[in-house]
Amino acid sequence: MRxxxxxxxxxxxxxxxxxxxxxxxxxxxxxxxVLNVAIIMLIFILFTSAWNFLAYSGxxxxxxxxxxxIGGYVSTLIARATGFSPFxxxxxxxxxxxFIGLLIGLTCVRLKExxxxxxxxxxxxxxxxxVASPLAATTGGWDGIGSPRLLSAEIPGxxxxxxxxxxxxxxxxxxxxxLILRSHVGLAFAAIRENEVEARASGINPVRFKLLAxxxxxxxxxxxxxxxxxxxxxxxxxxxxAETSFWPVIYSIFGxxxxxxxxxxxxxxxxxxxxxxxxxxxxxxxxxxxxxxxxLVVIFLPRGLVSxxxxxxxxxxxxxxxAEPEKKSD
Amino acid sequence: MALEFxxxxxxxxxxxxxxxxxxxxxxxxxxxxxxMKIVNxxxxxxxxxxxxxxxxxFVLSGLNPYxxxxxxxxxxxxxxxxxxxxxFRPILGTGKLNEIFLSLGLIYVFQNGVxxxxxxxxxxxxxxxxxxxxxxxxxxxxxxxxxxxxxxVLILVGLHLLLRRTDLGRAIRATSQNRKGAMIVxxxxxxxxxxxxxxxxxxxxxxxxxxVVSGQVFNPYIGSIPAIKAFSIIILxxxxxxxGAIAGGLLYGIAENGAAYFLGGIWKxxxxxxxxxxxxxxxxxxxxxxxxx
Numbered sequence: 001m002r003x004x005x006x007x008x009x010x011x012x013x014x015x016x017x018x019x020x021x022x023x024x025x026x027x028x029x030x031x032x033x034v035l036n037v038a039i040i041m042l043i044f045i046l047f048t049s050a051w052n053f054l055a056y057s058g059x060x061x062x063x064x065x066x067x068x069x070i071g072g073y074v075s076t077l078i079a080r081a082t083g084f085s086p087f088x089x090x091x092x093x094x095x096x097x098x099f100i101g102l103l104i105g106l107t108c109v110r111l112k113e114x115x116x117x118x119x120x121x122x123x124x125x126x127x128x129x130x131v132a133s134p135l136a137a138t139t140g141g142w143d144g145i146g147s148p149r150l151l152s153a154e155i156p157g158x159x160x161x162x163x164x165x166x167x168x169x170x171x172x173x174x175x176x177x178x179l180i181l182r183s184h185v186g187l188a189f190a191a192i193r194e195n196e197v198e199a200r201a202s203g204i205n206p207v208r209f210k211l212l213a214x215x216x217x218x219x220x221x222x223x224x225x226x227x228x229x230x231x232x233x234x235x236x237x238x239x240x241x242a243e244t245s246f247w248p249v250i251y252s253i254f255g256x257x258x259x260x261x262x263x264x265x266x267x268x269x270x271x272x273x274x275x276x277x278x279x280x281x282x283x284x285x286x287x288x289x290x291x292x293x294x295x296l297v298v299i300f301l302p303r304g305l306v307s308x309x310x311x312x313x314x315x316x317x318x319x320x321x322x323a324e325p326e327k328k329s330d
Numbered sequence: 331m332a333l334e335f336x337x338x339x340x341x342x343x344x345x346x347x348x349x350x351x352x353x354x355x356x357x358x359x360x361x362x363x364x365x366m367k368i369v370n371x372x373x374x375x376x377x378x379x380x381x382x383x384x385x386x387x388f389v390l391s392g393l394n395p396y397x398x399x400x401x402x403x404x405x406x407x408x409x410x411x412x413x414x415x416x417x418f419r420p421i422l423g424t425g426k427l428n429e430i431f432l433s434l435g436l437i438y439v440f441q442n443g444v445x446x447x448x449x450x451x452x453x454x455x456x457x458x459x460x461x462x463x464x465x466x467x468x469x470x471x472x473x474x475x476x477x478x479x480x481x482x483v484l485i486l487v488g489l490h491l492l493l494r495r496t497d498l499g500r501a502i503r504a505t506s507q508n509r510k511g512a513m514i515v516x517x518x519x520x521x522x523x524x525x526x527x528x529x530x531x532x533x534x535x536x537x538x539x540x541x542v543v544s545g546q547v548f549n550p551y552i553g554s555i556p557a558i559k560a561f562s563i564i565i566l567x568x569x570x571x572x573x574g575a576i577a578g579g580l581l582y583g584i585a586e587n588g589a590a591y592f593l594g595g596i597w598k599x600x601x602x603x604x605x606x607x608x609x610x611x612x613x614x615x616x617x618x619x620x621x622x623x
Contacts, residue, residue, distance in 0.1 A: 110614040113426040122603025129600040253431050284442035291438030298432045299420045
């Protein structure tokens with residue numbers, strides 16, 4: 001769960017990843033399919049990073065679909081009612097999600113592991129029912145409602161613009177997460193996660209930081225949800241399904257829990273595997289593959305794929321490469 | 331007024347019947363938790379698999395489905411042991427979050443494995459006693475429901491006797507009370523892990539069998555929600571407490587059916603989580619839970 005990364009390596013890696021992300025629409029020849037997959041992938045990178053941010057403070061939510069969907073619904077309903085650009089309404093969606101996240105955070109402050117997982121999971125189930133039934137008049141019930149596009153489809157090559165817009169939002173959000181986790185707030189999160197009693201003893205107020213984590217994570221999740229909905233221009237209570245909550249968990253574990261690059265690597269790799277398996281015409285099998293991979297990672301690589309180079313070095317004793325950059329880093 | 335009372339009794343009885351399935355799941359989870367201190371969130375997938383095995387054997391052999399329950403429990407017990415050996419033993423003691431993540435993987439594997447073999451259409455099984463109902467006072471009770479309640483009681487009594495009266499039961503209880511102490515007196519705790527996981531899975535299989543024979547629709551995705559409810563039942567009833575699981579199971583069954591009747595079917599699932607959240611706001615360790623866990 002620690003950020004053991006070699007500066008230089010991670011810098012090159014980030015650079016290459018950014019370059020690839022920027023060039024992708026050109027490399028893919030503006031292919032409709034590739035862009036669609038890439039946009040959803042970016043949205044899930046944002047979603048997963050937001051989930052991971054919360055997990056960094058020791059709180060693993062199994063109901064983030066609630067905030068994802070709330071962001072989507074609020075943004076859609078406001079955009080439909082007022083005619084504002086979705087770029088403005090996603091912030092409102094995120095804001096409402098953050099406020100509700102704060103309330104759920106208040107409920108969860110005193111809860112640990114499974115208890116917290118249960119409450120968040122149950123919350124998503126309750127929200128789904130509330131949206132589908134008592135609020136059906138505004139939300140369209142189970143049929144769902146249409147959502148305005150992020151950018152008008154009349155602009156030539158709008159999908160590429162949409163891609164870049166979402167790329168900017170994602171990069172900006174990850175940068176925010178990075179800065180927060182690098183500051184004293186991140187240290188407080190780690191302290192609370194490792195041992196709450198000791199954290200309290202050293203003057204950290206766990207309640208304040210846990211609520212902060214919940215609120216900011218819900219905010220970003222709400223934005224991710226709103227972006228997805230404005231991309232697929234439709235929203236229904238299906239969005240609150242448990243599977244929506246599980247994906248960011250799976251991506252995070254796969255990439256590496258509690259790291260910045262983990263959610264990105266996990267989401268990208270699994271999306272590629274997922275789409276690849278789809279290419280072979282597999283349906284149920286690909287879920288089984290994901291499930292088996294997840295089990296294997298939890299057992300054999302508990303710190304995720306980002307720890308793979310380190311594990312390799314440990315196993316084959318290439319100490320030279322390990323020792324050098326460690327000294328260099330300030 | 332007499333009619334009102336009759337309806338109330340009917341709702342109560344449905345709750346009792348629905349509660350049986352939760353009780354079997356929650357008792358199994360609790361037994362496993364007591365011994366291994368882990369939670370298998372994929373417990374409901376074992377219920378689902380049990381439902382499919384019972385249905386398949388029933389269709390192939392035409393035996394009375396209530397006899398197949400023993401076979402299904404045995405098969406699932408063995409599957410449970412395999413799951414314990416391959417998946418849960420390696421991560422024992424590596425952190426509670428890992429159990430949740432591992433279970434997620436298991437859920438995907440089980441659900442889609444079953445969908446691959448049997449397809450994911452909704453299916454229904456017709457019990458031989460489908461049309462038979464017993465009049466008790468003002469209400470008509472389906473015979474199936476009565477058999478299910480009786481079977482659940484028998485299974486629970488059997489479990490009680492196993493845990494209280496046999497050497498194996500004593501060893502299991504010793505392991506759950508004090509793992510190190512049990513090791514010192516010569517109990518093979520890893521074997522106890524395996525056995526209690528097997529028994530827990532067998533109980534889930536019984537729940538699955540009761541699920542199909544009572545004519546409830548089943549598909550590969552039925553397991554998750556009951557399992558999660560069973561888990562919230564043991565949170566309410568106290569982790570590791572079997573009487574708590576029974577009381578909680580009944581409470582949930584009745585509350586749910588009451589909500590479905592009075593508020594509408596869509597509220598059925600959410601009412602149990604509402605209860606859970608409200609209880610946890612006031613008592614973060616559950617109704618009977620000790621502090622610490």
